[in-house]
Amino acid sequence: xxxxxxSLARQIDMALEKLGGELKGMVAGTIVLQIREDSVGRFGIRxxxxxxxxxxxxxxxxxxxxxxxxRQLALEALRHKSGWTHGEIxxxxxxxxxxxxxxxxFESNYNMANLMFRYSPKNRDRREASNG
Numbered sequence: 001x002x003x004x005x006x007s008l009a010r011q012i013d014m015a016l017e018k019l020g021g022e023l024k025g026m027v028a029g030t031i032v033l034q035i036r037e038d039s040v041g042r043f044g045i046r047x048x049x050x051x052x053x054x055x056x057x058x059x060x061x062x063x064x065x066x067x068x069x070x071r072q073l074a075l076e077a078l079r080h081k082s083g084w085t086h087g088e089i090x091x092x093x094x095x096x097x098x099x100x101x102x103x104x105x106f107e108s109n110y111n112m113a114n115l116m117f118r119y120s121p122k123n124r125d126r127r128e129a130s131n132g
Contacts, residue, residue: 008039008081009075011039012033012040012074012075012089013075014040015043016031016070017071018043020067020071022045023067024061024062024064024067025060026045026062027060027094027095029045029047029092029093030045030091030092031044031074031091031093032044032045032046032089032090033088033089033090035085036085038085061095062100066095070093070100073100074091074104077102080106083108084106084108084110086109086110087106088107088109089106090107091104092104092105
C-alpha cells in the first residue's frame with residue numbers, strides 16, 4: 001500500500017499520533033498540516049507557553065487521554081473540508097478547566113498556471129472561434 005492510498009483522515013490521525021508525545025503537557029498551541037493532492041506533507045506544532053518565567057509554575061498540560069480527545073475532535077472537524085486538495089489545516093487548541101477546546105482553520109490553495117493549462121483552447125478551437 002502506498003501513502004497516496006491512505007485516506008486523508010487516516011494520514012491526519014497518524015500525524016497527530018506522531019505528535020502525541022509533544023502534545024502531552026501542553027496547554028495551548030496550533031497544529032499545522034500542509035496538504036498536497038489530499039496527502040499530508042509537512043506537519044508540526046506552533047507553541048508559545050503562556051508564562052516562560054520561573055516565578056510561577058505552568059498549568060498542568062494535557063494528559064494522554066486529552067491528546068486522544070484532541071485527535072478525535074480534529075478528525076471530526078475534517079468533515080467540513082470540501083472540494084479542495086491543496087492547502088493547509090490549522091488546529092488551534094487550548095486546555096481550559098480540564099477540557100480540550102479546538103478551533104480549525106482550512107486554507108485552500110490553487111495554482112493559476114494549472115488552471116490556465118487545463119482551460120487553454122486548442123488550435124482547432126481557436127480556428128473555429130475565429131471563423132464562427
